[in-house]
Amino acid sequence: MIRGEHIQELVQDLLDQRRAGFSLPQAFYVDPALYEVDLDAVFGAEWLFACNACEIPKSGDYLTLEIGVNSIVVLRDREGGVRAFHNTCRHRGSRICTKETGRASVLVCPYHQWSYGLDGALRGARQMPKDFDRSDYGLVPAHVETICGMVYVSIADDPPDLSGFRRAVTPFIAPHAPERTKVAHVTTIVEEANWKLVIENNRECYHCAGNHPELLATLVEFALPDDPAGTAEFQGLIDAKTAKWDGLGLPHRPADGGDAFRCIRLPFHEGAVSFTPDGRPACAKLLGDLTEPDLGSVRMFRAPNNWNHFLSDHIIHFRVLPLSVDRTALRTTWLVHEDAVEGVDYDVETMTSVWTATNRQDADLAALNHRGIRSKAYRPGPYAPSEFMLTQFTDWYAGKLAAALPPPAMRMAAE
């Protein structure tokens, strides 16, 4: 719930000003007070992509992520399960795990060395009195769900139901066997832009032709099988590839995720099967038990912080986390078959060069976008038809904020 009458009124005013199909009023992108609202009403309320479970394959492997001021540790427990805890000591509150990734049989707080098991239970608390009950001081758990290898966490008291999302995306993703992958490469870049501009930039390819020569060597710009902007060549490509995928039993028609998520399989340009400079496979060992390299790319997006590409030969996860009103961390993870051998089956540079260049270009665009929005001349502008996913995203965002406001009657009663 958004707290404070002043900020509630501000959010309501801005929501009232907002025009669907237009970029958001300026304050949503640049006002630190609205950034705090986002942390609460969006990042504190939703499921957030954290990592792939293959990043923490063994008992004690952990990964930390920062959701605003809340640090979360995601770990593999002794039974092989994935758990998530707040990374805050129950003694006097210190951060416990200080690295982004690591392995530990117990989590030891650096301050006074209270130690916690991989189930979150407090194991050691030296010099505490004999009657001190350790069972009262376990780590505070966070919600965690693993869907086709993707680990989502939530710090909400009562997070949204993920069952519809799980049901919709599993048939697309499961054939790519993400549970039998390993990390080939990880990068994190910091974009000088509000997190929503990073997402908006990702949700349209209107900007691709002018900015992404490496990406467009293989990626087809159109986002729907019946895209009104699609060329005859694209339609021919869709017809040929979807017939092939139907024969293989692989879903491709867009899943109905409303404004919250999207999942679709789309082809590369004819002759290309992967995001490499020449379109050839980036990894000779295909994922899971796949034998056909020409599977296009399953593009899956879930608001607010995650998009992905599932190819025949590798998977790319993108994770967005806000750092401040005008800085956003983008973490990109490339995964290959768990048995693929670097230098034999794949070359990291060949696999990652296209998206490394694309990420850089997108970061520069988002930063320019943010700087321009700060101007007194900024006014919300109309999304183009090919930017329909921005309409979906901003509608979703406005809905999250509206849901976090008290009902108008309660606000009036408080006045």
Ligand code: FES
């Ligand atoms: S704050 Fe962690 S042991 Fe004291």
Ligand SMILES: [Fe+2]
């Ligand atoms: Fe882009």
